Every structure is written in C-alpha cells, then in structure tokens.
Amino acid sequence: MNIRFIGSENGLITFKKLLNGKANVSNGADAKDALIFEISSLEVLYKIPKRNFGVPVFFYITTPNKSVISNIKEYRISGILFPPLNAETIMSKLIRSQTQDAAVNERDYETLRIKIIAKAENIPTLPTIAQELIKLTRNASQAAIGQVTSKIKMDQGITSKVIKLVNSPFYGVRKEIASIDRATMLLGFSSVKNIALAISLDQYYQKPFNMYKTTGQAMWQHAYNVALISSEIGKYLQQDCDALYMAGLMHDIGKVVMADFLVKEVEDVQDEREQLGCSHAEIAAVIMNKWSVAPAVVDAVKTHHDTRPELYGRIVAAANHIDHDTDNADEYIYQLGSEYPIQDIDMLKDSIQTILSDNTDGS
Ligand SMILES: [Fe+2]
Numbered sequence: 001m002n003i004r005f006i007g008s009e010n011g012l013i014t015f016k017k018l019l020n021g022k023a024n025v026s027n028g029a030d031a032k033d034a035l036i037f038e039i040s041s042l043e044v045l046y047k048i049p050k051r052n053f054g055v056p057v058f059f060y061i062t063t064p065n066k067s068v069i070s071n072i073k074e075y076r077i078s079g080i081l082f083p084p085l086n087a088e089t090i091m092s093k094l095i096r097s098q099t100q101d102a103a104v105n106e107r108d109y110e111t112l113r114i115k116i117i118a119k120a121e122n123i124p125t126l127p128t129i130a131q132e133l134i135k136l137t138r139n140a141s142q143a144a145i146g147q148v149t150s151k152i153k154m155d156q157g158i159t160s161k162v163i164k165l166v167n168s169p170f171y172g173v174r175k176e177i178a179s180i181d182r183a184t185m186l187l188g189f190s191s192v193k194n195i196a197l198a199i200s201l202d203q204y205y206q207k208p209f210n211m212y213k214t215t216g217q218a219m220w221q222h223a224y225n226v227a228l229i230s231s232e233i234g235k236y237l238q239q240d241c242d243a244l245y246m247a248g249l250m251h252d253i254g255k256v257v258m259a260d261f262l263v264k265e266v267e268d269v270q271d272e273r274e275q276l277g278c279s280h281a282e283i284a285a286v287i288m289n290k291w292s293v294a295p296a297v298v299d300a301v302k303t304h305h306d307t308r309p310e311l312y313g314r315i316v317a318a319a320n321h322i323d324h325d326t327d328n329a330d331e332y333i334y335q336l337g338s339e340y341p342i343q344d345i346d347m348l349k350d351s352i353q354t355i356l357s358d359n360t361d362g363s
C-alpha cells in the first residue's frame, strides 16, 4: 500500500517508522492508495479543498484547537488519526477504508456528477450570433444567410477577428481580405460562418485551465485546429464538413465546466473519471444539447474518447490526436485511411500540415 503524507517532516518520519514493512509512506505525488493530511492548525485545514480526492483521505490532527474538529465534518474523509499513533489502528482503518471506499466513491461520484451536470446545464447561453450560426443548415435560404452576414458585420469585435483568421495561410488567399463581403465571396459563406462561430465560443475559454496544464487561449486554439482538421478530413471522406467542424470546435467544451471541479492535475479522461466520476466528453454532450446542437454533432463529441466510435467521433478523435501530437500527424491520417477510404491522402496530409503550421492567434 502506498500512502502519501502531506505535512511536517517529523510527521512523515513518524508514519514511515510506524508503518515500516506494512505500507510505504512518502510525500511523493505517486503514492495513490491513501492520503494523510497533517492538520497542525485551523489555517492548514482551511487550505485543504473540500473535495473528493479519489482515494481514502485521513486527517492526522496535531493541534489542540477545538475549531478544527467542529469544521472537519465539511470534508470528505475516511477517518481521523490522533497522536499517539498506533500501527495496528492505522492499518485497520486504512484497510477498512479501502474496502468501503468503492461504495462511498459511488455515492460521492453521483453527488458530484449531479453538481457538474447542473453547472453544465447552467452554462451561459450562447451569444445570439452563435445561436443563429448553429441554426443555419447547409441549405439555408439566401435571406437567412444575408441576415446572419449583416449581424456579423455589425459586430466590430467579431468582424476584425474573422478578417484576421481568413487571412491565415490555410485559406490561401493571395491578396489580403479586408471585409466580410470579400471573405464570403472568395471563401464562401460556410467558411466565414465557421470562423465566426469559433470566435463566438472564445468567451467560454477566458478562465484558468491549470488542472489541464494549459491556458484558455491554448484550449481555444486547440478547439479551432481540431475543427479545421475534422472538417478537412470530412472533405476527403465526402462527409458533412460543417457538422464535423462544429464537432471539432466543441469537442472539449466539457472541460470548461470540469475545470471548476478538478482538484488535481489530469492527464486523460481516465484521470477525470477517477476524480469526478465523469468525463469532459459526457459533459460536453450536456452543454451541446442545451445549445440545441444537431444530434450527430453531439454524438461525435460524446464519443471522441471511446475505443470504437462511429465515423464522426472517429474523425474528431483523429483530429484531436493530430493536433496534440503534430510530429506523428501523418501516422494518424494513414491509420484513418486504413479504416475508411480517404481519397487523395497526400493532399489531405498537406492541408493538415498547413493548418498545423498556421497556429493563428485568434484572440
Ligand atoms: Fe477531448
């Protein structure tokens, strides 16, 4: 059994000596079977998050301050330890907590999931312009297109960002584009619409993403890249590129809510599930349903971390890998090409390389 001890050097030595041969005690981050916090004052207690740590947690209380005890009920812990310590008592508490932990965790996860879903359902509504962009289908009427275009033009902020992005190398324009009308004429309404949608989602990423070891700006850029790559792959597989673009753009939107609940850094969806009992892909689906996104798009996002997703989920998963692991981009494309008939795989490789080398700052 590996136990992580967080507290004084003396405390660590005491536990190490006491449990010598029975359990490994260290202050390293990898000790994952149980966590012991030394509570030497009320201030120390207040610094501990009132969250589920995913492993049994024990408080080792070394302060006579009575307020510590009265505040402790707010924490999710498996037990309390007081000095003088006794090896047998500690071990029996630890072992009992491990067997009980599974059942307790199920209950905790359920409560957490409910809270996370509630927060996802309460995510700020999309800006009107984004709502309208999402509503537009591939064969929208000219009148509807005209209306949305004039709304984009009226919004100075969105307009200038769209102009900046349409001039990026991926779109391959020779002469600089200076207006929305010109962009629509040269690149088509679909491109302008997609860029405006990406920009209007930017506001959800204006927060810290420390537990994902990244920043909001980098998260947005990743979403934008995955949108472009997904849509590009869709083109070569003769699929609905706009739907794939939207799926790519929103594939990690669940992290916007998850970030508020995570207490430890996460590497992958497995870590998310361990801490919170759900994944960002599931939570993204809640958000997207709330935003009335088409079911096929929601499904692609929901399954982008599954082992065997359907085609759209598979495309988003590939685009996600490509953007995270750019050095091996070609490998992921060949892999996808072995599963689905990609026409002109070399051209697809080239345009994905252009997207990756671009890395336009959309903020
Ligand atoms: Fe993801």
Ligand SMILES: [Fe+2]
Pocket: 222, 226, 251, 252, 320
């Ligand atoms: Fe991602």
